[in-house]
Amino acid sequence: MLPLRHTLTSLLAGLFLLPSMAAVAAGKCDRLVVTGSPDAPPYMWRDPQDPAHLMGANADLLKEAAGQMGIKLEFLFAGKRSQALEEVRTGRMDLLADTPLKSSELESLDFIHPPIAQNEIMVWTRAGRPQPFNSLADLQGHPGAISEKTRVTSAFENAIKDHLTLEKQPNLTQAFQKLMLGQVEFVLAGRYAGMALTQTLGMSRDLLAQPLPLDRPGLYLALSFNSACNDPWLRGQLAKKMTELAASGRSNEAVTRNLELWKAQLQQPTSATHQ
Structure with a gap:
């Protein structure tokens, strides 16, 4: 058995070490x-x-x-x-x-x-489209596109698979080009990514986001x-x-x-x- 004085000395030394050990941990x-x-x-x-x-x-x-x-x-x-x-x-x-x-x-x-x-996932359409696309139900039966890089919530991804006809494109540029050519009627894309790209490609007057986001991942x-x-x-x-x-x-x-x-x-x- 260790002498009492030795034990107390060890305990005190341990207490003095605690702050430095805590600092190392922190x-x-x-x-x-x-x-x-x-x-x-x-x-x-x-x-x-x-x-x-x-x-x-x-x-x-x-x-x-x-x-x-x-x-x-x-x-x-x-x-x-x-x-x-x-x-x-x-x-x-x-x-x-x-x-x-x-x-x-x-x-x-x-x-x-x-x-x-x-992020806010918007419905992008050609300007002047008479029929609004404000909900998932509005998009059913209409061909659309989405970039493979666009991320949505799991619930919205399941809804897309069950209810929409979407072509997946390698990037947003190609999805918007298909929209400009009339090969699809809408594109699902983030508000800010779509805004920057339409402005950069000179499409900001031709392609517009519908007012309401469909998803907010x-x-x-x-x-x-x-x-x-x-x-x-x-x-x-x-x-x-x-x-x-x-x-x-x-x-x-x-x-x-x-x-x-x-x-x-x-x-x-x-x-x-x-x-």
Whole structure:
């Protein structure tokens, strides 16, 4: 048995060590590796000036939040959307910055509420169309198109499969071209992506969004279960910051700013074909 004095000395030494050990624990994640979709502007897309990294409204908002938390971020391109998801699932990267909430991912990802942004899926038609397309029922029996890159909620995706006739196009440019040629009667596309692209392609007077969005998919932050950074403090702080951002209006400012930036990039011939 150890002498009482030795035991007390050990206990005191342990108590003095506790603050430094806590500091190590709290500081174990002063840096997060973040990824996301390379093709979801104005929320997230690949930086044409630095293709190894991602940029966009979600990146700006998350950087603001992380700066207040004392955490450094690196937004890395991980490949197409499915590859980015796999990198985070495995823990090779810590965080997805723009993922829709899907029940199939709840076993590998912690989704942070509220979403960092919300997209609005609009019905785009040719100008002067006499019949309004304001609901899913209005679209039934009419041929339409959607880009493979357009993300919708799971419920809306099921409704599309059950009730609509949609051609999937590789990108939004080709979907809008089919609409201009009269090969389809409508296109389902995000409000901001559609707005930027019609303006850039000179179609803003010919193609218009109907007044009411049909779907509002949230874009969430999602932490990997396998990330060493995934702890209650980080999840709680991120949720707090997302709540503050939603109430502040800064999300809309970031979207507007990045929309203009993306439009400027689209006007460059090398980038316009990729949307």
